Amino acid sequence: MLREFRLPDVGEGLTEAEIVRWHVTPGDSVKINQTIVEIETAKAVVELPCPYEGTVSALMADEGQTVDVGSPIISVRTGDGEGPADAGREALAGDLVPDVADGAEPKKEKRRPVLVGYGVKTSATRRRPRKPTSSAPVPATPTPATPSAATPSASPSVPANGHAASARVRVLAKPPVRKLARDLGVDLTALTGSGPQGSITRADVEAAMAAPVPATSVTTGGAREEYFPVRGVRKATAQAMVASAFSAPHVTEWLQVDVTETMEAVRRLRTLPEFAEVKVSPLLLVAKALITAVKRHPMANASWTGEEIVVKHYVNLGIAAATDRGLIVPNVKDADAMSLPGLARALGELTERARAGKCQPAELTGGTITITNVGVFGVDAGTPILNPGEVAILAVGQIRDMPWVVDGQLAVRKVTTLALSFDHRVVDGELGSYVLRDVGAMLEDPLRMLAWS
Structure with missing residues (x-):
């Protein structure tokens, strides 16, 4: 039986994801729950497990391609039986396309449990299986002008059931070659393939990199302009920032602070056995100061719904992290309930996962207040x-x-500048000033954190 695995909604309510890296190729044997692909959603990189055991028949999406949730991304040939093992696979597979025997019409699809670890959008629409038509012959597709391009019928992205993934003309190249070209900045459409049926090979890409710049080029370093598609984390961040900037009335206040005592406290904490295995940085005490300040002024740890203000009596502390894929803001859940060593450990682990692109969806939602360390x-x-x-x-x-x-005496001190932005619908200038003043006071004298906690 030939089974297709559709891209699932990984519990974030998202509509699309980018194929980052395939862990399998056609002909490979796979087992249930074996990682087969890494995808990048608008929030994180997620590894998807295989819901079937069998042999990979085809990869139906290329690395770097953005795929809609519900679209087939891989087909796996399994055993012919429908025994208990198959039933178990169906329980894991979730909202997949129906099993299809070679050349057979798909059976009527029924709802199944979702793949373990992922949710399904209840409003997702389902396409009816296409039926072959015999009313009119399909007109012949013109021959491509160069052997580096092919019609959809010859594209490696066409599934085994004959339905083209898209109507666009695509370059013939295997996923690893596409990734190499993307990493090196080589335009595959400008190359002439030397592989079977005019496909682009690794050698073709490497040769293009080694080729000299044409004499007519205006620059010596390559193209004068580069184009990068806006997708994944960067696209989601851009949309969120625009929505935030033009919906909430922002006010920003500034405060310069003498943090000489904070730096001394950081030095002393690093010598304590409780912090021997965790990273202690000034950010730890900044985080503790902000947590203490919003506990003193709860309205700054709130959200605006339009109809009411929701004050949070817990602190899910967001830490803005710059990554290769863009800005993300994972948060430490219930940071206000942690000890100082526990908070140090949580901050270190969170930022490490963020930079590696391994944050879980739950870590990227539900934040109540954020720190950005510029x-x-x-x-x-x-x-x-x-x-x-x-x-x-x-x-x-x-x-x-x-x-x-x-x-009264001039001295050289360790100084930093704090900037607090707040939503003036909820936090007025007085409250914002109190929060900023309290954070500054605790960083000038860290003992205040003990007195105010």
């Missing part, structure tokens, strides 16, 4: 945009030596 980029501060659904975000600038007046 100081790591060598700048003093900025005007951060609110994370959607939150009413405050704190930006922390670089810590550097500056002249400072201490007890």
Whole structure:
């Protein structure tokens, strides 16, 4: 039996995902729950397990291709039987296309349990199986002008059942070759393939990289303009930031703070056995100060629904993280209930997963207030945009030596700039000032955290 696995909704309510990397190729043997592909949603990179045991028949989407939820991405040839093992596979497979025998009409589809670990959109529409028509012959497709292109009927993305994945003319190239070309910035449509049926090979891509720049080129380093598709995390971030910036009235206040005592506290914490296996940085004490401040001023840890203000009596602390795929904001759940060593461990693990693109969907939703550390980029501060659904975000600038007046005397101190942006529908100037003042006071004298916690 030939079975197709459709791209599932991975519990985020998303409509599409990008194929990042295939772990299998046609002809490979696969087992149930074996990782077969990595996909990038608008929030994270997710590994998908195989719901079947058998042999990979075809990959129905290329690496780098964006696929709609519900579209078939791989077909697997399994045993002919429908015994208990097959029933178990169906329970794991979820909302898949019906089993199809070679050359046979698909059986009527029925609802099945979803693939373990993923949800299904209840409003998802279902396409009826296409039926072959015999009313009129299909007109012949013109021969491509170059052997590097092929008609949809010859494309490797066409499923085994004969239905083309798209009507666009596609370049013949295997997924690893496509990935190599994408990584090197080589346009496959400009190459002439030397492989079977004019397909592009790895050698063709490498030869294109080694070729000299034409004499008529205006620049010596390649093209003067580059085009990058906006998709995945970057697309979702752009949409969220536009929605936030033009829906919530932002106000930003600034405060320069002497953090000399905070830096000394960080140094001392690093020597304690409780912090021997965790990373201690100034961000840890900034996080603790913000958590303490919003517990003193709960309205800053809230959300605006339009009809009411929802005050959160817990802190899911978001940490803005710059990754290769764009900006994401994972959050530490119930950060206010953690000890200082526990918070240090949670922050370190979260940022490590974020940079590796391994955050789970649950870690990217439900935040209540956010910190963005722009100081790591060598700048003093900025005007951060609110994370959607939150009413405050704190930006922390670089810590550097500056002249400072201490007890009437000029001295060199460690100084940083804090910038607090807030939603003026919920947080007015007085409340925003109190929150920012409290954070600054605790960073000037970390002992205040003990007194105010």
